[in-house]
Amino acid sequence: MAKKKTVVPFNGTKEQEVQLAAVIEKYKDVQGALMPVLQEAQQIYGYLPIEVQIMIAEGLGVSLSEVYGVVTFYAQFSLNPKGQYPISVCMGTACYVKGSQAILDRIQRKLGIEVGGVTPDGRFSLDATRCIGACGLAPVFTIGDDVYGKLTPEEAEAVLAKYE
Amino acid sequence: MDTVKLKINGIEVEAPQGSTILEAARLAHIDIPTLCYLKDINAIGACRVCVCEVKGARSYAAACVYPVTEGMEVFTNTPKIRAARKKTIELILSTHRRECLSCVRSGNCELQKLAQEYGCDEHRYETTIKTPDIVDVNDVLIRDNSKCVLCRRCVAACKYNQGVAVIGANERGYETHIAPAFDMPLAQAACISCGQCITVCPTGALRERDDTDKVWKALGDPTKHVVVGTAPSVRAQIGEEFGYPMGTNTEGKMTAALRRLGFDGVFDVDTAADFTIMEEGTEFINRFTKGGKLPLITSCSPGWIKYCELYYPEFIDNLSTCKSPQQMFGALMKxxxxxxxxxxxxxxxxxxxMPCTAKKFEVKRPEMEVDGLRDIDVTITTREFARMVRQAGIMFQNLPDDETFDPMFGIASGAAHIFGATGGVMEAALRTVAEVVTGKPLEKLDFDDVRGTSGVKEAVYKVGDHTVRVAVASGTANAKKVLESVKSGEKHYDFIEIMACPGGCVNGGGQPQVHASIRNNVDVRAERAKALYSEDAGMTLRKSHENPIVAEVYDNYLHCKPGEGRAHHLLHTTYTKRSKYPVSK
Known part of the structure; x- marks a missing residue:
């Protein structure tokens, strides 16, 4: 899945920058520091936009291209922040058989974003997840802590309106 | 050295401990085909073209990374191995945009050569061309990922030789592609335009921006007077494009070919290099004796200049303000x-x-003009020049050897000829600086300590009563080492020569491409430089300040001494700090 750049403007805080600087300082002379620094940076910011990757590249003395190569290699890293309402569509076997792909497609079309993306207003982000263990409700998707099951694509789309 | 004994195809081989199968096979005069392997910088076992059978091993071994052990038995040429290689190449071809009829690398493509040698069926697998949308075109070069085989040779050259690492492998699995961070265009990334990625690319995925159409257009316009100048190293390398061995100086045929292409004046940028020495030598003497900013760092290599502006802006004041010989040439022509x-x-x-892709960037720098006249209108690489010669139907090999540059701007010193190799600019400058400072002729003109292809060279010379500490670096990764040692206070130099490409211009990003199969076994930099040093050695005019054209222009046209008045106006420039990133953090 190609990782798409974020469309949400960066608004990191001074506190976050200080935290990241401390992380970089901690790992600076450690062999293979990039992975743990990226993991902790994602903890701090929730995602890894170019501004954060530049700070890491400069701090560790590696090139931005090397940082970006690692970020896009591993599924655990995200270039996009989570939305105010993160949507996760279950693509586990039961949900998939019951038509979760159609729900995912519908939501993508409705929001105009791909999986892994976030709407420009920062309201919704979209992920495809593995089985969340609610197979009895298949097809299932969640918005934040709310769980929705046994819905058609049309009904799923209608649910989004509640959050707008 | 500890060695191990093994058998390759039944032949007993004794190889140093730690050798790979590939290296051991070479000792037994067996050539194993490779694609991604590049000696010293890219042994990653990625392409699987070099696979071999090892007795007792579960699977095929990639010869470029598999170490040899005592008693090992290797087979490099079994039916199974040939079939595996063939299939691998066919799979690589299945995602390769095969426009081999017109591709710029056709006939010189390493993938094409392998496919032909292994009798591959290029249509064996359904074609699924990857990411054809990623075509990155700028003023200097073109990246076309639909021809990329993901060997990562460009990534390795960019990172290890140049210390820049602006391109890398993004994403993973089938989505993997080579690009700058965030898939931004190279023009936005901190690329220094050196073109070393092109010199190591096995296919047409990386190539120079072709500007020959602009030259053809000018040549075809009767209202234009079109002149050409060639860099020192072009005469030493253009022959390779026409079947001459590496390091053959074909200056006569080269000038003949340029005349036959229709240029109204065929001149030598080496002559301008002598002006560079006059200006830079004067600048050095001034800074050295009057307490100016030292170390003085040479400014002939536009890849190095861009590197300095991007990565070491704190050294901008150390850069010589001299334009490169190319730009001096243009300014004096106009x-x-x-x-x-x-x-x-x-x-x-x-x-x-030019041997250079960064020159394409340099000619477009806004500061490279005098009184509204651009110094240079078009610059082409050695490769593009060869392309023009072929298109024009000029039989290069049959051209006369005794043609020369037009004398008006075609006499150059041996000092200028060696500009094309690492250490050459330093040596040329020292010859002039020493004689100007002492007022006495040098007994020995060869400055051996700054010759050779080592990445970093140092020497201390006595010039009159002064001691001059010099350093020479080629490949910007080596430049980084030298600059860091100066920054930390560990080293003190008075004069530093830096060339962006490893070995200097002879190995420039615009030079004829050499297959890895040759590059891995021959020191291209040294072989090519021989042509320049042997030309210098055979000359009587070996010092820039003795060039009669230099005297004529300063005395009768510029009416000033080097570094002054009109000479300074025409022949010097300024530099700009550049940001490495498209956004500020």
Missing amino acids: TYYAEKKGIDPKDLVVVTV
Whole structure:
């Protein structure tokens, strides 16, 4: 899945920058520091936009291209922040058989974003997840802590309106 | 050295401990095909073209990374291995945009060569061309990922030789592609335009931006007076494009070919290099004796200049303010030559043939003009020049050897010829600086300590009563080492020569491409430099300040001494700090 750049403007805080600087300082002379620094940076910011990757590249003395190569290699890293309402569509076997792909497609079309993306207003982000263990409700998707099951694509789309 | 004994195809081989199968096979005079392997910088076992059978091993071994052990039995040429290689190449071809009829690398493509040698069926698998949308075109070069085989040789050259690492493998699995961070265009990334990625690319995925159409257009325009100048190393490398061995100087045929292409003046940028020495030598003496900013760092290599502006802006004041020989050539053509010939400089088109892709960036720098006249109108690489010769139907090998540059701007010293190799600019400068400072002729003109292909060279010379500490670096990764040692206070130099490409211009990003199969076994930099040093050694005019054209232009046109007045106006420039990133953090 190609990782798409974020469309949400960066608004990191001074506190976050200080935290990241401390992380970089901690790992600076450690062999293979990039992975743990990226993991902790994602903890701090929730995602890894170019501004954060530049700070890491400069701090560790590696090139931005090397940082970006690692970020896009591993599924655990995200270039996009989570939305105010993160949507996760279950693509586990039961949900998939019951038509979760159609729900995912519908939501993508409705929001105009791909999986892994976030709407420009920062309201919704979209992920495809593995089985969340609610197979009895298949097809299932969640918005934040709310769980929705046994819905058609049309009904799923209608649910989004509640959050707008 | 500890060695191990093994058998390759039944032949007993004794190889140093830690050798790979590939290296051991070479000792037994067995060539194993490779694609991604590049000696010293890219042994990653990625492409699987070099697979071999190892007795007792579960699977095929990639010869470029598999270490040899005592008693090992290796087979490099079994039916199974040939079939595996063939299949691998066919799979690589299945995602390769095969426009081999017109591809710029056709006939010189390493993938094409392998496919042909292994009798591959290029249509064995359904074609699924990857990411054809990623075509990155800028003023310097073109990245076309639909021809990329993901060997990562460019990534390795960019990172290890140049210390820049602006391109890398993004994403994973089938989505993997080579690009700058965030898939931004190279022009936005901190690329120094050196073109070393092109020199190591096995296919047409990386190539120079072709500017030959602009040259053809100028040559076909009867209202234009079109002149050309060639860099020192072009005469030493253009022959390779026409079947001559590496390091053959074909200056006669080269000038003959340029004349037959229709240029109205065929000149030598080496002559301008002698001006560079006059200006830079004067600048050095001034800074050295009057307490100016030291170390002085040379400014002939536009890849190095861009590197300095991007990565070491704190050294910008150390850079010589001299334009590169190419730009000095252009400035003097548009002024001195135009006036002598009675041509309106607006009707004069100045073309250069350079070993360099960064020159394409340099000619477009806004500061590279004098009084509204661009110094250089078009610059093409050695490769593009060869392409023009072929298109024009000029039989290069049959051209006369005794043609020469037009004398008006075609006499150059041996010092200028060696500009094309690492250490050459330093040696040329020292010859002049030493004689100007002491007022006495040098007993020995060869400065051996700054010759050779080592990445970093150092020497201390006595010049009169002074001691001059010099360093020479080629490949910007080596430049980084030198600059860091100066920054930390560990080293003190008075004069530093830096060339962006490893080995200097002879191994420049615009030079004829050499297959990895040769590059891995021959020191291309040294072989090519021989042509320049042997030319210098055979000359009587070996010092820039003895060049009669230099005297003529300063005395009768510029009416000043080097570094002063009109000479400074025409031949010097300024530099700009550049940001490495498209956003500020």
